[in-house]
Amino acid sequence: MESARARLPIVYVDAVPVRVDGHGNVTEVGMLLRVAPDGSISRMVVSGRVLFGERVRDALLRHCEKDLGPVALPRIPVDPSPFTLVEYFPDPDRSGFYDPRQHAVSLAFVVPVDGDCQPTQQALDLAWFSPEEAVSPAVRQQMTSGHDRLIRLALAHVGQLP
Amino acid sequence: MESARARLPIVYVDAVPVRVDGHGNVTEVGMLLRVAPDGSISRMVVSGRVLFGERVRDALLRHCEKDLGPVALPRIPVDPSPFTLVEYFPDPDRSGFYDPRQHAVSLAFVVPVDGDCQPTQQALDLAWFSPEEAVSPAVRQQMTSGHDRLIRLALAHVGQLP
Amino acid sequence: MESARARLPIVYVDAVPVRVDGHGNVTEVGMLLRVAPDGSISRMVVSGRVLFGERVRDALLRHCEKDLGPVALPRIPVDPSPFTLVEYFPDPDRSGFYDPRQHAVSLAFVVPVDGDCQPTQQALDLAWFSPEEAVSPAVRQQMTSGHDRLIRLALAHVGQLP
Amino acid sequence: MESARARLPIVYVDAVPVRVDGHGNVTEVGMLLRVAPDGSISRMVVSGRVLFGERVRDALLRHCEKDLGPVALPRIPVDPSPFTLVEYFPDPDRSGFYDPRQHAVSLAFVVPVDGDCQPTQQALDLAWFSPEEAVSPAVRQQMTSGHDRLIRLALAHVGQLP
Numbered sequence: 001m002e003s004a005r006a007r008l009p010i011v012y013v014d015a016v017p018v019r020v021d022g023h024g025n026v027t028e029v030g031m032l033l034r035v036a037p038d039g040s041i042s043r044m045v046v047s048g049r050v051l052f053g054e055r056v057r058d059a060l061l062r063h064c065e066k067d068l069g070p071v072a073l074p075r076i077p078v079d080p081s082p083f084t085l086v087e088y089f090p091d092p093d094r095s096g097f098y099d100p101r102q103h104a105v106s107l108a109f110v111v112p113v114d115g116d117c118q119p120t121q122q123a124l125d126l127a128w129f130s131p132e133e134a135v136s137p138a139v140r141q142q143m144t145s146g147h148d149r150l151i152r153l154a155l156a157h158v159g160q161l162p
Numbered sequence: 163m164e165s166a167r168a169r170l171p172i173v174y175v176d177a178v179p180v181r182v183d184g185h186g187n188v189t190e191v192g193m194l195l196r197v198a199p200d201g202s203i204s205r206m207v208v209s210g211r212v213l214f215g216e217r218v219r220d221a222l223l224r225h226c227e228k229d230l231g232p233v234a235l236p237r238i239p240v241d242p243s244p245f246t247l248v249e250y251f252p253d254p255d256r257s258g259f260y261d262p263r264q265h266a267v268s269l270a271f272v273v274p275v276d277g278d279c280q281p282t283q284q285a286l287d288l289a290w291f292s293p294e295e296a297v298s299p300a301v302r303q304q305m306t307s308g309h310d311r312l313i314r315l316a317l318a319h320v321g322q323l324p
Numbered sequence: 325m326e327s328a329r330a331r332l333p334i335v336y337v338d339a340v341p342v343r344v345d346g347h348g349n350v351t352e353v354g355m356l357l358r359v360a361p362d363g364s365i366s367r368m369v370v371s372g373r374v375l376f377g378e379r380v381r382d383a384l385l386r387h388c389e390k391d392l393g394p395v396a397l398p399r400i401p402v403d404p405s406p407f408t409l410v411e412y413f414p415d416p417d418r419s420g421f422y423d424p425r426q427h428a429v430s431l432a433f434v435v436p437v438d439g440d441c442q443p444t445q446q447a448l449d450l451a452w453f454s455p456e457e458a459v460s461p462a463v464r465q466q467m468t469s470g471h472d473r474l475i476r477l478a479l480a481h482v483g484q485l486p
Numbered sequence: 487m488e489s490a491r492a493r494l495p496i497v498y499v500d501a502v503p504v505r506v507d508g509h510g511n512v513t514e515v516g517m518l519l520r521v522a523p524d525g526s527i528s529r530m531v532v533s534g535r536v537l538f539g540e541r542v543r544d545a546l547l548r549h550c551e552k553d554l555g556p557v558a559l560p561r562i563p564v565d566p567s568p569f570t571l572v573e574y575f576p577d578p579d580r581s582g583f584y585d586p587r588q589h590a591v592s593l594a595f596v597v598p599v600d601g602d603c604q605p606t607q608q609a610l611d612l613a614w615f616s617p618e619e620a621v622s623p624a625v626r627q628q629m630t631s632g633h634d635r636l637i638r639l640a641l642a643h644v645g646q647l648p
Contacts, residue, residue: 004490009497024238076186080321156480159242166328318642348562400510404645483566
């Protein structure tokens, strides 16, 4: 894996968990508090690798369940295409999305979750923010690696960018 | 309304109801049997007008509830933009989508439904078809006005066109 | 038309003109200076009505040529679906997009233009802004009716929201 | 590379070259005749790997120029997200998209080309087909690996699936 990471872009998925009302309006965005690839403790979305032989939507479900717990009830989108691409590079200036470990091409999805979310494994915390809070300076300064920009792109995609 | 219909394009929504498995794969497409605008009895998707002062997603929810019943539990998409535009014209050759009553610009969405569907009001029946059945000649010949093509566009959008 | 406007949502198109480099990156956003529907002199995107019997993409081309001049060479997108919906209401608080004259459902597209743009007819001026300038407070305060938000949604769609 | 291919999904881009009229309507689809990964001589779209450190849209431009020649003048889309994902697997039944060499996650784009196309390198030929021809049995039987389905998905995306 280490040698592959030095030679090939790695396929990732990023999931922005959201709460949605009955009319399809996004009311809240979920963010994990965890150790980012750059070593900082940071607010982040669900993110992880697609395995050899794995379908992208199976990877999306697996990472949502791993990070949000087994009863989060994520609704995997019916559209297989991501709402945006997030290109992480070891050079922080290449695209604005930064991962010191690797070049990753991440397929980003907005994932409504209906159930109870219990952050598991490496996450310290999961908090929900209104669209206004999610793009506020107070929350943005808790994010690194370009994840604050990813949140804005996700909110724009759902028509809720303040 | 009659005089407006002769002078202005009318805003519509079309909803393609689908059953989805836990991984986001579309497993079935729902189609109503009803009297089409051209007078034929036809397999159709959910379709209707956006009212003055109404948000598009509220119209989408209203028509899904009206045509699929109050416990269909439609999941209105978080993305406000339609997956395609359906331009209905009184001239059947203009775009391939036909409505003898009007020029309608319809915003088309794929809408997963989780609950029990009970077709109400004008529909004679609601039946569910696998993607293969939905594009088969037997089902296509039950559709008029271009709705068979709309089904293929919807299945392509979700990556399930056979 | 006046009586229809009081009873029906009107179909509109909004076009965000952009300059693009050879790799598909948006480098500049074009904005007209014109009298907005609310009477203010405002920075705006190309916007106009779809006529009875007109295809949406023909309306998009017509308004681009009318507002940007005959040699702007707009590239109408191959995807018929808009990147977002802009729902203008006479009530400024309904959606954040405001038009005192009507309820309009506008299909919004990003339109690369290759040629020389010469603002025609009602526009006082056409200016080009980098993505950073386009979302700056100085430019945003020249925009009304929610057009500043539309610019941010367009830049997010093309991955260039700062 | 060989050992990575046995352990990791590889990032690919697929480009469906199209001719477009001034209104954004796709009039023709381009297909190369070349040796497919499965050894057959097959009609195919432009396809290739994203390199370590390379932006996705730079890879898209590079493969278009390599396969269509230096004066094809491809218009790389402004939207960074693909219109669909093509998941190629060594098992032909896994997704319907087949590559005996590897598991590839391919980002698929429709790319209008304005210039002269001269197929270079490994391609034997480049031919242009109307949407009707492109989905006809005669052309479909010249395609392997699921590329016939990719053409249908691309035509559906641009609203031109017959």
